[in-house]
Each structure stands twice: as C-alpha cells, then as structure tokens.
Amino acid sequence: MNRKLWNQFKERVLNLSGEVLYAEDKKEVGELISRLISQYPNPMVGVAVSPLIEESGVVELVEKSGGIIDRISGGEPVREFKIGISEMDLGIAQTGSLVQDATDLGKRLVSMLPEIHIALLRGENIVPCLQDALDHFYRKGIPPGYIAFISGPSRTADIERVLTIGVHGPERLVVIVLNERGEGTKRGKKRV
C-alpha cells in the first residue's frame, strides 16, 4: 500500500463524513466487523459474498455477534436490512471514492438499501485518481454492466440547504482497509 495514497484516501473519506478503519490481517478485519455489528441490537445483516469476505469469515462472525445473516445472491425477494457488508474493487485517493463492479444484484443492494454500509477494501487497490478507475474498468474495451462509485454516505441539502446525511442510501459508511503486507504505514514499518 502506498502511504501517500492511503493518507490522501483516508483524509478524503473523513472529509466526506465517512469512517475509515485499518486492519493488517483478516483476523483484524473480522474483529472490526464484530465490533461494528455489536453496536446494534441483533441487526439484520446483508452480505455480498466475495473472496475476501469468505476468507475473513464474515458470515460466522456476524452470527456470533448477534447479527442475522442474509446472503444476498439475487433470486430472492428484496428485503430490508440494517447493515450491508461488501468488498470494493478500488479506492480513489484523490476523491475518497470506493469503486465496484456491481453488476451482481447482491453487491448493489447491500450498499444502497441499509442504513449502515461496511465496505472492505484492500489497501493495494487504492489508485490515485478517477481516470485510473475508468482505465481499470475499460481495460478490455467492455465496461461491466454496472459500475458503482461511492463517495461518502448518502446526502442531501434539499431542506433549507442544511447538509443532512442518509437520505435514500446509507447514513453511515465505514471503510475497512486491509493492508496485509503492512507496507507504507507507521505500524507496518515497525514490524519490518
């Protein structure tokens, strides 16, 4: 993970009223998720399955910490849930955005329906700017069916121009950045 990009990304997400958490291994990811889930009384949790989600044992953790799991895989009636968890493909340092190929219905639903969205991101996938993200998805000349750029929680200023968080989308966006190789951060350097 590039330290400069990480610092910029983190600052931007915070500026957008998002939250950023840092983990150095999957176990830590799990702990952070458990802690977040336990802040709510038996919440309904929607999980869009991806390799990182599986490897971090998210499903078991959610159940252990009192959450009721709903694996979103499409083909089921759309249900409302309190917390959504999914993995993002890219982060953009310049804008604090998360980017995801969200062609899969489940991936789309967990980031747009719930009040809380927990987004997992691998630190090495933070790119400098929006153009890099466009290039990433255009590599083969065929962009995926649905690309989602998410920058902070859902917001409006439609009543009296007062910025209010959480209209149609999540009111809380928590980004967990996983930096497995521990590079580029103070904590990482100590370990080397």
Add this chain to the structure above:
Amino acid sequence: MAKKEFKSQIKKALDDPLLRNALGRFGETYPQSRENIFEGVSFPELREKMKAVKIEALSQIDELAAGFKEQAEARGAVVFPAKTGEEALQYIWELAQKHRVKTIVKSKSMASEEIHLNKFLIDRGVEVVETDLGEWIIQQAGQKPSHMVMPAIHMSKEQVAELFTKSLGKEVPAEIPKLVKVARGELRRKFLAAEMGISGANIAVAETGTMVIFTNEGNGRLTATLPPIHVVLVGYEKLVPRFSDIDNVAQLLPRSATAQNITSYITMITGAVPTYQRETGELGKKELHIILLDNGRFDLAKDSVFREAYQCLRCGACLNVCPAYQLVGGHVYGHIYCGGIGSILTAFFHSYSDADNLQSLCMQCRRCVETCPGGIDIPKLVFELRRRLTEKRNLPFTQRFIFQQVLSNRRRFHSALRIAVKVQSPLTKGTPYIRHLPLLFSPLTEFRSLPALARKPFRDCFKEMEQKVKKPKGDIAFFAGCMIDFVYPEIGEAVVQFLNKKGFKAVFPEEQNCCGAPAAYSGDLETGKELARQNIEAFFSTEVKYIVSACPTCTDFLAKKYAEMFPDEPEWREKAEAIAKKTIDFVKLASILGTGKQTKPRGKKKGQVTYHTSCHLKRTMEIYDEPRKVLKEAGFDVIEMKETDNCCGLAGSYAVKFPEISAPILERKLNNIEETGVDLVAVDCPGCLLQLRGGLDKRNSRIKAKHTAQILAEGRA
C-alpha cells in the same frame, strides 16, 4: 405569459422573504466554495477540453447516436430515438401499458420535465413519484422548482413539516433530520413497489453504450436497480465519443453544480443487468429502455449561432452566479430550463415566445461566462435571441421611435437633449440630481436619484478647453459616448486634461454619435449598425494613434462589436477593424502612459479608495489590474470591496425595465462599498457611476463616487 403577469410574478418572488434569504445566502457562499473546490485543478484547461469534446460530439452527432444504439443494444438495452416529446411520451405509455405498470419512481430528470411526462402519465392513471427529496416536496405541494439544483429552496422546514403532516396523515415534527427520515421511509416503500423506474442521465458514451448518472441522495441508484423496468430519458447533447471522456465531465459537473469534488454516487450502466423478477421470483434480465430525445435539439445543433448551447452540461453554475436569478429564482426566471441558457433552450425545445420573458431578465453582465464549464458565451446567445425576437415582433413604440427616429439622427438626438436640459429644472430643483419622477416613471427614482442632464454638453465644453501641451507627442481622439457628452462632461474634461499632461492633444470628431450599444442590446441591431456607420465615418479619417473612450460599454462596442456587425459588407468591416485596432479604454491607456510621479505629490499618500469593477471592463476587455495599478501610482491605497466584480444593477436600460430587480442589486453593492469604511469609490464606467452616485445620494452617504479619470485629474493639483 403577458408582461403584466410576469411583472406580478417578479413582485411575488421579491416579496418572499424565505426565497430571498435562501437564494441570497447561496449566492453569497457559492462563488467562494466554487473557487475552493477548483483549487489545484486548472478550470480553464478542463473547460477547453470539455468544449472540444462537446464540439467534436456535435460534429458527428448522427454517428455517435448510431454507435451508442448499437453498443447499448448489443448489451441488452432497447434504444428508441424520439423525434419529439410526444413520441417519447407515447413510447413510455405503451411500455407502461404492456407491463401493467401502476407505480413509477422517478429520479430527477430535466428532460422529463421538458416533455411534461408526469402530468401525461398521471392523467392516464399511473402513480408517478418523484424521489429526489426536493422534487418530492414540491410535487406534494403542487409547485414548480424554484431552483434547478435545489428545487425546494423556497420552503422552510416548518412548511415542509406541515406538508408532510397533511399528505401522510400523521404528525411530522419540523426537524430536518426527522423530515429526511420520514421521506426515506415513505419513498422506500414506493421504490419496492414500483414496476418502473424513470431517470435521466448526465452522460451517454457512444463507444460503449454506457450511461452515467450523478446523484447525492442515492435515489438514482434505487430507481435504476429496484424496479424490473428502467427507462432512461436522455437528450442527444449528453452523447460523448469515448468512455475516457467521463473523467472530464466528472471533474467539472459536481464542482460546478454544488461545489463538490464528487457526488456521493456515480453510477455507470452499460446494458441490461440482472434484476429480481417479482412475478417469477427469480433473477432475470432488466428491461432497459433508453430514449434518445431530439425535441428541438437537432434544430439547435444546426443553428450557426445557437449551436454553442449544445455545450451545456446542465450544471446550473450560470444560475448560481446570475444576479437576476439570485433575486427571483426559477419560478420567475425559468420556463422549464432556467436563466440565460434556459432562454435559449426554451426557444428551441418549446417556443420563441416562451423564451421572451426569460431573455429579458439577462443583464449582460457576463458573470456566467466566467463560470460555465462548457465555455458557452451565454450573453452573446441571449443578445442574438433578443435580436431575433425583435425582428419578429418589433420593439415597443416609444423605444423604436427613440432608437430609429431620434438616436440614429445625430442632429435630432442632440437638439432633443438640449431641449430636455431646459425642461428638467423643475425636477432637479437646482441640484445635479433628479430625486423624484412623477407617476409612471417614479420607480426609476425610488432607490436612486438620477443625474440631471448637464447644462452644457461636453462637445461644447471641449471647444472652450485650452489644451496646453508643450512638446506634443501626437493626437489622441476621444470618443465621449452619450453619458459623458450629456450627463458627465466633467469626466471628458478630466480625460482631456490627463492626455495633455501626458503630452498628447485631444481631438473630438464632432460627427460622433451614440455608440449604438443601447439599441443593439435591446435587439434593434439595425439602428446599432446605422450608429456604427456614423461613428466609423467620424473617426476613420482622424490620424491618431489611439481612440480613447472612458465608457467601457462604448469601448467594447467600438473595439469588438463593430467589426462583427458587418459580416457581409467588407468595406465597412475593414473600416471597423481599423477603428477597433486603435480603440482603447481610458484606464488601460492611463496604465500604458503611466500616471506615476507626475500625479503623486512627493511621498504623501492621497488616502484610501475602493474600486468597483465594471462588468464590461473585466469580462469583455479583461481589464482588472490596470485601474488598481493606476490608482496606486497616483498615491492611493486601494481597499478591495467584497464582490467587487458583481454588477451594480444598472445594465443599461435594464434598470428602466426592471427597477425592482436593479434596486436590490444596487443595495448589495452599496453595502459592500460601505463595509470597506472608505469614503471614495472609483469606477471606470459612467453608467455604473450614475447608479452608484444615485444610490449613495439616496442614502445621504458621505461616500463619493468618481470616475478614475477624475481622480487622476484631481490628483495632479
């Protein structure tokens, strides 16, 4: 809409304290927020790139449309090119019938408002729900948007709470977070029940068939995802050639619209994606229908002048800085599309007559030109629209008479003015101001005194001036313009004195007349041209290095507009170009010749001055630093006022047509001047001077307003 009704709408908007307050606060904060958000990014570069992309797209519009259709359909969408709004409406209606659609959720789309889609569907028994919070609020209130980006800016939280309480049948407290929560809950039910979602799109990419939607609330994503059918209504102007062009729009659109780096959500949809099918309970392909809307856009694209409007991103930045829009908002300054650019779009998408009232509110201050990310010269387009409208319907009789019978005949015009000097004395009561006008004309003097016509016009004063120049370096011709000639001859005298001091003799060609701007800006280009010919003749034979004018509107007209007026008359065009080369504004000339040591008493400061930046000086001639430099050299401390380049509200005959809008703009300017604590304000435009002096006189202010030439001339003593 009749003029009278229009006037009463203006009054209603101006009398609405909530609207005034909200729009005013936004107008005050937006410019700074915008500047901050563009920090570290080159706006001019991005704009040039954007303009190039849009011009490229326009030149191959048919190919791009065909490419887009092919790509999107290859990915499972259906693309329908609609020639008219009616065709688009029918298409959507048939689709809705086929799928037995009862409820439609909508994400804000200007194109859908343009074709009156909601009314059309509701009349046919379909429930149509706007899901953008502001749009939902005004939909329930049965109103029109008062602002393009913030449609409900005119309502207080109390009013919204009352509205929700009434329409939902349960008590809703007037607290913004609670109101937002209520809206979320209500609209979520609609999202889950709706069979069809309708949205617009901000970009359509030809090479991939991708559509891009920018939203903050997240309603756009729900509209595109939850209902099994998604209809996208998109104008041809949204087409760009390449996927990589998205970046350019993404850099400019959120920054320009709401001064955000990026919106909360950017959604890029390419073809039909999986969706949950309610009937089968299985995962299926989405029904994605894309309507490419023409509805006048191709006519706009073919128009040699108005095609520039094709570069519009619909961001609303031009409205955010427009002095008239900041006062009256979208209820007045909008048909569907708002402001100056709205008047052009309205002329093509609706009709010229719908555009008429809109265009009349443009003050030609050119503020919008600085902020438009598409690089559109909106005032130029409004100017052309005004000309075409005048061609169609003629000016009102008195104006036509003044322009065509009086102004264009110099002798008649000047003798009329000389007579007016004699008859004005009952109104001036011996002062240099007219403080009250009777009856019909009283709005003109309600908020500022008008200057009296000078007893002796400059052309007479000039003859009596002794020009003492020791070793003459040459001659400089002076173009006075009506204001200096007949209202403020002392400015002309100051200019001559300054030139003499610099070693030049001033010449004053007697045959010069009004520059023609007032007639042309009112849409009477013919009279404008006639006056241009007279002035070109008067100055063409003078052998001078410079033609100096101390009125930026005149300067701009002589230096820029004359040559454009004769595209098909090469002889006049050539002469006009020769005149243009020599024409220079006084303050620019002063900065070239230098005021320096001659005007500065040894080592002593002359005091403080604040400077009002005139619209035409800054935004057509790009003169900004020169007056500051000249005043500093003359020994003054220049204290900058807030919003120095905001219009003073005169805008030529605008103050006569819309005194009710001109007045509050002047108020704000005077407040900014007073805030500096300085008792002298310098200005380079006699029109602005008239407005500022008149306003200061009404306030009994101790602050004096003077033309820079006068300050420099006095400085010598």
